[in-house]
Amino acid sequence: MTRIRKFWSIVTACGILLAAVAGEGQFHSQQVVKKVPTTHKVVALTFDDGPHPKTTPALLSVLQAKNVKATFFVLGENAEKFPAALKTIVDAGEEVGNHSYSHRFSRKISDADFIEEVARGEQAIAKIAPKPSLYRPPGGGYSDRRVMDLKQMGYTTVLWTVDTRDWEGRSSNDIINTVMKNVKPGDIVLMHEGDCARGTPAAVEVIIDKLREQGYNFVTVSELLQYYEMRE
Ligand SMILES: [Zn+2]
Numbered sequence: 431m432t433r434i435r436k437f438w439s440i441v442t443a444c445g446i447l448l449a450a451v452a453g454e455g456q457f458h459s460q461q462v463v464k465k466v467p468t469t470h471k472v473v474a475l476t477f478d479d480g481p482h483p484k485t486t487p488a489l490l491s492v493l494q495a496k497n498v499k500a501t502f503f504v505l506g507e508n509a510e511k512f513p514a515a516l517k518t519i520v521d522a523g524e525e526v527g528n529h530s531y532s533h534r535f536s537r538k539i540s541d542a543d544f545i546e547e548v549a550r551g552e553q554a555i556a557k558i559a560p561k562p563s564l565y566r567p568p569g570g571g572y573s574d575r576r577v578m579d580l581k582q583m584g585y586t587t588v589l590w591t592v593d594t595r596d597w598e599g600r601s602s603n604d605i606i607n608t609v610m611k612n613v614k615p616g617d618i619v620l621m622h623e624g625d626c627a628r629g630t631p632a633a634v635e636v637i638i639d640k641l642r643e644q645g646y647n648f649v650t651v652s653e654l655l656q657y658y659e660m661r662e
Contacts, residue, residue: 462577465591466616468657471646473617475500475634476590478529478566479597480623481508481515488631489623490522496638498648500524502623503566503588506531506554516558525650527564527588528552537571544576548583564588564651588651590620596630597622605633610640616657 466472480486481504493500502519504526509516519526530536531550539547548565555562565585567576577587592612594605609619619637621630638648649657 462572462587462589463618463651463655464589465614465618466654466657468616468659470657470659471615471644472649472654472657473613473615473619473641473646474649474651474654475619475637476503476527476566476588476621476651477501477630478503478620478622479508479533479627480504481512481519482623482625483512483515484625485623485627485631486512486515486518489634490518490524492631492635492638493524494522496635498638499650499653500648501527501564501588501651503527503529503564504555504559505529505533506551507533509551509554509558513558516555520559525564525652526555526559526562527566527651528555528562528585529566530568533568535569535571536567536576537569537573541575541579545579545583548580548585552583586655588618591617592619594619594621594630594633596627596633597624599626600629602629602633602636605629606636606640609633609637613641613646615646616654618651618654 477489477500480502502524504516528548528551530547531554532547534547536544552562563584563586565580566588570589572587580587592609594608596605
């Protein structure tokens with residue numbers, strides 16, 4: 431284990447050096463992505479905790495009608511429970527990320543359990559979707575060690591900038607207002623699937639229209655990562 435850790439610390443050091451040489455405009459996958467610095471009016475909508483037999487079809491119907499691609503951070507156990515719903519996400523051309531197997535908070539579990547959660551989530555998801563390369567930690571908790579483990583497993587850690595708190599059962603209007611008040615170019619918007627987030631699909635429909643009126647385009651998180659720009 432020590433030897434492996436040492437190996438990875440050297441790999442990391444080299445990675446950081448390369449990133450420094452490459453310049454600030456490059457995206458460094460070692461880091462945690464909360465937003466992407468860009469002057470382009472792009473925003474990524476993200477939906478956690480699915481797939482879900484009710485909210486997945488409702489969200490897809492809005493996204494497809496508006497021709498918007500979003501990123502779904504799904505749970506492995508829900509992928510196993512609702513494989514047909516996950517398949518509809520994939521077939522619609524939406525992006526699928528890993529949100530762990532069973533939503534255990536990564537800071538509260540052992541290193542081995544954490545890796546198991548990520549790997550089991552991936553196995554369940556990859557039976558239906560392409561192998562994910564984006565990981566969103568349940569509850570948003572992370573540490574340098576976790577980010578490094580994820581990097582080693584081929585993942586970029588993705589958080590968010592705009593938290594709609596839609597899982598609290600907030601109304602569509604509240605969700606819309608939170609996004610409209612806070613969103614900026616390069617932001618990642620956090621929303622959810624599931625019984626607690628019933629106001630979300632209707633909110634998404636309005637959010638897309640209102641942001642488009644302001645000149646925004648919608649991209650997946652992977653696409654958003656391409657927008658890294660040199661900071662002045
Ligand atoms: Zn979650």
